[in-house]
Amino acid sequence: MAPRAWQNRTAVTEFILLGLTGNRESQPTLFVIFFLAYVVTVGGNCSNLAAIFVEPKLHIPMYYFLGNLSLLDIGCITVTVPPMLLCLLAPQCSVPYAASISQLFFFYILAGVDCHLLTAMVYDCYLAICHPLTHSTHMSHEAQVALVGICCTISLINVLTHTVAMSVLEFCGPNVVNHFYDPPPLFQLSCSSIHINGQLLFVGATFMGVIPMILISVFYDNVAAAVLRICSAEGRKKAFSTCSSHLTVDCIFYGTGSFSYMHLGSVSASDKDKGIGILNTILSPMLNPVIYSLQNPDEQGALKRVLMGKKPLA
Numbered sequence: 001m002a003p004r005a006w007q008n009r010t011a012v013t014e015f016i017l018l019g020l021t022g023n024r025e026s027q028p029t030l031f032v033i034f035f036l037a038y039v040v041t042v043g044g045n046c047s048n049l050a051a052i053f054v055e056p057k058l059h060i061p062m063y064y065f066l067g068n069l070s071l072l073d074i075g076c077i078t079v080t081v082p083p084m085l086l087c088l089l090a091p092q093c094s095v096p097y098a099a100s101i102s103q104l105f106f107f108y109i110l111a112g113v114d115c116h117l118l119t120a121m122v123y124d125c126y127l128a129i130c131h132p133l134t135h136s137t138h139m140s141h142e143a144q145v146a147l148v149g150i151c152c153t154i155s156l157i158n159v160l161t162h163t164v165a166m167s168v169l170e171f172c173g174p175n176v177v178n179h180f181y182d183p184p185p186l187f188q189l190s191c192s193s194i195h196i197n198g199q200l201l202f203v204g205a206t207f208m209g210v211i212p213m214i215l216i217s218v219f220y221d222n223v224a225a226a227v228l229r230i231c232s233a234e235g236r237k238k239a240f241s242t243c244s245s246h247l248t249v250d251c252i253f254y255g256t257g258s259f260s261y262m263h264l265g266s267v268s269a270s271d272k273d274k275g276i277g278i279l280n281t282i283l284s285p286m287l288n289p290v291i292y293s294l295q296n297p298d299e300q301g302a303l304k305r306v307l308m309g310k311k312p313l314a
Contacts, residue, residue, distance in 0.1 A: 012171035015100055015186070017093040031088040037282050038081045044289040045070040047303055051293075055302035061139040062128075063299075065121045066292055068148055072117065073285030075110045079103060080281045097171070100186070105163045107281075112155030112208050118250055119212040120147045125243045126219040130226045158204050165197050213254055220247065245292050252287060256280040 052058045052067045083103065087093030095103075127135045172191040187194045220243070227239045256279040293299045 012173055012175045014094050014096045016176045017087060017095055018176065027088045031085055034081055035085055037286055038077060041077050041286040042074055045074050048289040051299055051302035058299060058302060061124045061144050064144050065117060065124060069117055069288060072110050072114045073288055076107060076281060077285045079107045101163060101167060105159055108162065109155050109159040112158055113151045115208045115212050116151035116154055118253060119215050120151060122216045122219045122246050125246055126223055129223050129239050158208060162200055162204060165200050216250055248291050249288055252284050
């Protein structure tokens with residue numbers, strides 16, 4: 001490109017997000033729906049955290065990880081839904097370039113920790129069922145903190161790589177994005193090469209999605225074999241209830257995430273991706289506390305005591 005042509009290029013300083021729908025009449029209804037979903041999600045996860053904090057029976061590795069998962073869910077939905085609500089109220093949703101990069105950074109670091117934390121939770125379930133005698137030794141408090149630290153470190157390295165690669169892209173126009181938070185639509189607007197970004201997305205999806213899913217599958221295979229070896233029906237039922245909530249959450253999280261990344265870089269699938277993005281960012285964080293509390297009478301009792309202001313049981 002000639003120097004003069006380079007100088008005459010217009011740098012994009014903000015993006016216009018098309019949001020969820022172009023129908024202005026439906027936006028107030030969508031605002032109410034997503035606002036209520038946000039309140040329910042934050043309220044449910046905060047109640048979950050309060051129950052875990054005040055109930056001594058829940059001071060075990062499983063609920064240490066679940067408490068961290070609740071914090072991540074609150075963070076993920078707070079990064080995406082409030083800006084989306086503001087866009088539903090505005091005549092035109094414009095987001096500064098720096099704000100879009102910041103949103104991507106925080107969402108992907110939280111979602112990345114989520115991926116690996118779910119793996120750690122399944123590992124805890126595997127130890128509890130397959131190696132019950134050594135579970136407390138292998139899953140000491142120091143080991144729990146170390147696992148969460150490893151999850152955060154891997155996610156931070158991944159998201160820093162993507163953020164740096166994203167920040168060096170050049171955008172000359174147009175600046176209209178048919179999405180509300182995901183990076184692939186931004187790639188399509190770049191006037192510089194996105195080959196490295198595409199390769200990094202592939203590598204990131206491998207480390208943040210494929211490898212955790214393989215590990216989860218291996219752990220569940222061992223758990224299923226151990227459960228089938230239990231002689232009593234009551235023992236099998238108790239063991240199954242311990243990991244069934246993990247399996248449900250994993251299927252929702254990785255199922256929606258897999259569909260989202262199957263269409264990377266596809267313009268024609270962007271409208272479908274927005275719907276899948278909603279499932280990923282809203283449905284999973286909203287259902288997690290419900291799924292876990294329904295499976296555990298101790299947590300149900302703790303939640304009731306928290307909501308009624310009663311003291312925890314000794």
